[in-house]
Amino acid sequence: MARKADTENPGRLKQIAQTYKMTRRADRKIGWILAGVGLVTFGVVLAAGFLIDHPVYAGILGAVLALLAMAIIFGRRAERAAFGQMEGQPGAAAAVLDNIGKQWSITPAVAMNRNQDVVHRAVGRAGIVLVGEGNPNRLRPLLASEKKRMARVVSDVPVHDFIVGNDAGQVPLKKLRNTLLKLPRVLAGGQVTQVNDRLRAMGDLMSNMPIPKGPMPKGARMPRGGQSGR
Template sequence: MARQSNSTGAGGAENPGRLKQIALTYKMTRRVDSKVGLVVAGTGIVVFGVLLAIGFLIGHPVYAGILGFVLAFLAMAIIFGRRAERAAFGQMEGQPGAAAAVLENVGRGWTVTPAVAMNRNQDVVHRAVGKAGIVLVGEGNPNRLRGLLGAEKKRMARTVADAPVHDVIVGEGEGQIPLKKLRTHLLKLPRVLPGPQVTAVNDRLRALGDLMSNMPVPKGPIPGRGMRGRSPRA
């Protein structure tokens, strides 16, 4: 009996957590998209009404009503998810690191390394490696990013010459990819590398290093150790 009450309590704690998350997502979406509630509710009513009407026509309103309720709930969830995602992209757009956040959620099969290159103006290049090859994604000023992307390509040329390299600039201008379409753009790229070659490319790029690993380490003793003029033991 004790085990049963514990499991019930855990399930009860989990459900309010999910409901709270949905409520927070709805509030966030409504701040950007004020019509989200009307659109989602309207979708559910239309789907349920159509199927119920079909049920009366064929003489099975109960079965059609049950099916209509299930499909209406599914349609509402899909519409809400899409509008919530669009609202999230709208809030992220223009924020530093937004492209990296999208790349981190591309899906399995991609290895993402944020900020492999950056300049003093905070223009940044991220790297994603998958079966489509190497994708360099820049966010910032397009004119400065072209030079930054070109320099990163030259840096990788000797190490991964056998892997295709694609470059993308995130933005709304001509020849740029909007943030909300970045994930779709990557998934549409042709897959030309087998799995073992993707692993080999990742290993070589990891050996090449990135922006953080190439930053100089300050020399001298570490403060707070009480050891002046000495370097700490390993």
């Protein structure tokens, strides 16, 4: 057991160090901020300890609370720095969705166009959520097409759609997870499974459709299913 703990601790310390370096690249004042938070927290608690004539106990409690406060501040600023580096990168929304929790089933890139605008799908107690990342003007018809495609098999399930971005009517990347978690729950666990099965069956049917080889005949139109990138 001791040997196992020895092998795990260096890994955790290394991970913390890497996170700190990543955060410091985007937040140059992180070291001073953490030091200030720790010292102020410890000093306040220790001062209170002198007032009640228990400086030793207050010093121990102050040290614990100082470490806790520093961990909280570090976690928040590290998260902010991570989102700052991810923002604008292809697949950033899919990475956020992958960490939303086990109650959601995530399918990345259910629809895509030639410009690499992508729509991801999440299914949970709130129903179906389509998340687009890319150019908003190109994403809107892509989202509408995906909704129409899904309506063939899940017309009775609520569908929400969001476009990731910082403009009006869009959802910032850092708020995407909380936005989905705040949606009202309307489906039971068994219904979520049924919806997933129906959507996956639809995907399998689309992927198994015969596609003619060679160049497309002149004047022919690409089927709607071709937008899914499956």
